[in-house]
Amino acid sequence: MVTLIMKKLLPTSTAGSLPKPLWLAEPETLWSPWKLKNNELIEGKKDALRIALHSQQLAGIDIVSDGEQTRQHFVTTFIEHLNGVDFEKRKTVKIRDRYDASVPSVVGPVSRQKPVFVEDAKFLRSQTNQPIKWALPGPMTMIDTLYDDHYKSREKLAWEFAKILNQEAKELEAAGVDIIQFDEPAFNVFFDEVNDWGIACLERAIEGLKCETAVHICYGYGIKANTDWKKTLGNEWRQYEEAFPKLQQSNIDIISLECHNSHVPMDLLELVRGKKVMVGAIDVATNEIETPEEVAATLRKALQFVDTDKLYPCTNCGMAPLSREVANAKLNALSKGAEIVRKELLG
Ligand SMILES: [Zn+2]
Numbered sequence: 001m002v003t004l005i006m007k008k009l010l011p012t013s014t015a016g017s018l019p020k021p022l023w024l025a026e027p028e029t030l031w032s033p034w035k036l037k038n039n040e041l042i043e044g045k046k047d048a049l050r051i052a053l054h055s056q057q058l059a060g061i062d063i064v065s066d067g068e069q070t071r072q073h074f075v076t077t078f079i080e081h082l083n084g085v086d087f088e089k090r091k092t093v094k095i096r097d098r099y100d101a102s103v104p105s106v107v108g109p110v111s112r113q114k115p116v117f118v119e120d121a122k123f124l125r126s127q128t129n130q131p132i133k134w135a136l137p138g139p140m141t142m143i144d145t146l147y148d149d150h151y152k153s154r155e156k157l158a159w160e161f162a163k164i165l166n167q168e169a170k171e172l173e174a175a176g177v178d179i180i181q182f183d184e185p186a187f188n189v190f191f192d193e194v195n196d197w198g199i200a201c202l203e204r205a206i207e208g209l210k211c212e213t214a215v216h217i218c219y220g221y222g223i224k225a226n227t228d229w230k231k232t233l234g235n236e237w238r239q240y241e242e243a244f245p246k247l248q249q250s251n252i253d254i255i256s257l258e259c260h261n262s263h264v265p266m267d268l269l270e271l272v273r274g275k276k277v278m279v280g281a282i283d284v285a286t287n288e289i290e291t292p293e294e295v296a297a298t299l300r301k302a303l304q305f306v307d308t309d310k311l312y313p314c315t316n317c318g319m320a321p322l323s324r325e326v327a328n329a330k331l332n333a334l335s336k337g338a339e340i341v342r343k344e345l346l347g
Contacts, residue, residue, distance in 0.1 A: 009345060010299070010313055010338045011062035013278065015216055015256060016135040016183065017074065017318030018052045018067030019327050028321055030223065031073050045070045046123060053127055055324075059331035060339075063131045063179065063312075068320065070120045074183055075137040075145045076104075077116075082164065084110035084150065091147035096189045099225035105147045106157060112164045118171045125176035134177040136165055138184035138215065139201040140193065155197045162204035173211045180206070181214035181256065188217055191242035199246045206251060214254035214278065217243065218317040219262060222285025230262075237263040244271035254278055258316040260290065260298045269305035277306045280316030281337060282330045287322065289329045295337020308345055313338040 024044050025032040036044040052067025071077035079085055089105040121134055137145075139158040151157040169180045182202060187194050206213040217240065220226035233239075240257065247255060248271060256278035258264065269277060281298040282290055299313055313334060319327040 008062055009308065010311055010342050011131075012313045012334055012338050013061060013063035013133055014056070014065060014067075014315045014319065014331070014334075015218065015278070015280070015284075015317045016065060016068050016133075016181070017320035018055065018065075018069070019320060019322055019324045020069055021048050021051060021324070024048050024069070025072075028323060030221065030321060031076070034072070045120075049120065049124060050127060053124065055328055056331060057128070057130075059328065060335040061331060063133050064124075064128060065133050065135065066120055066124045068135065068318065070117070074135065074318065075142055078137050078168075079104065079142060079146065081114070081116040082110050082112055084108040085146065089149075093147055096144055096186055096220075098189075098229050101145075103146050106150045108150055110157070110160050110164065112167055115171050116168055118168070118175050121172050121175040121177050131178040132176070133179040133181055133214070134172050135181045135183055135216070136168060136172075136205075138182035138186070139165060139205060140186040140190065140198045141184050144186045144190075154193065155201075158197065158201045159204065162201040165205040166207055166209075169205060169209055169213075173209055177211060179212040179214055179254065180209065181216050181254075182206075183216045185216075185218050185220055187215070187243045188219060188239040191239075194243045195246055199243065199250055203251055212253045212276075213251070214256050214276075215247065215252050216256035216278070216317075218256075218258040218280070221317055221321055222283075223321060227285055233263065235263055236265055238265065238268065240264060240268045241271065244268060248272045248275060254312065256280070256312075256314060259302065260294070260316060261286070262316070266301045267305060269302060273305065273307075274310075276310040276312055277302065278312040278314035279306070281313050282315040282334050284315055284317045284319050284322065284330075287326050289326065290333045290337070292333055292336035292340055295333055296340040299337065299341045303341070313341075 048069035261283040
């Protein structure tokens, strides 16, 4: 399947989540409760996944995903399936040093009794022959969304999560997933930890995988806490500079980044030369629809620092908090923008 991906120049994909249908969950809301129950919910999630896939196909997206239709939240839903975490015992913590959230507590050894997303991945695989990408939370971002009352060590807990993620990833690979992506927005915040053990944990999570692997590092969904934080970062966002040298040396195949409308200096991409780069050419924090020409301009800039065969046009982050209308229009813009540059490259 990997060869399938490689054949097309500038293969497009999304960072992960897409909006859910109105009948499944409250739109434009994170952690939105399900509107269905029991069997209806099971069926509803499958139908939503079909719609998310169809939207990507209509827009001409090359590497498709489930649009994260079966999860309430990109981190919490995975953790809900693990032993050792008590969702009744909640504590307020500061997520990514940015905003308070009430989170569950780790009360004992963490473990995974059964697969979390493997059935969903099999279902997506059964619906398409296109390359598929599946997102999992990264170990560091997982620990940042919990209160640890057991290990009392961020590093130890992250290491345990890495082992659990590796079990899940191996089963996703066996289910036919072509690219497994770990979401690590925390890599943009905890620089010392990233270099001390964060990247080591990520490599533990991908140990033994034969499919391609990606790490997604962004500046977050377009929610207020994130947009307010971005305003404090100044004119040049150099956060990527901290993790890139070690990531370049790591076994991760693909690095997924926020670019369009951000203040990330594009030349930082030089630090991960040799890796494939999913370049965010769609801003998920605005309802304004990019023109294909704007998308093309971002991709051309990235091409100064990324080899042609390693550039994967993408969105800055997930689009779950957007309306479906806006998300679909953005998917179209991404596809058309990539096509402009593809034509230029092929002369
Ligand atoms: Zn993101």
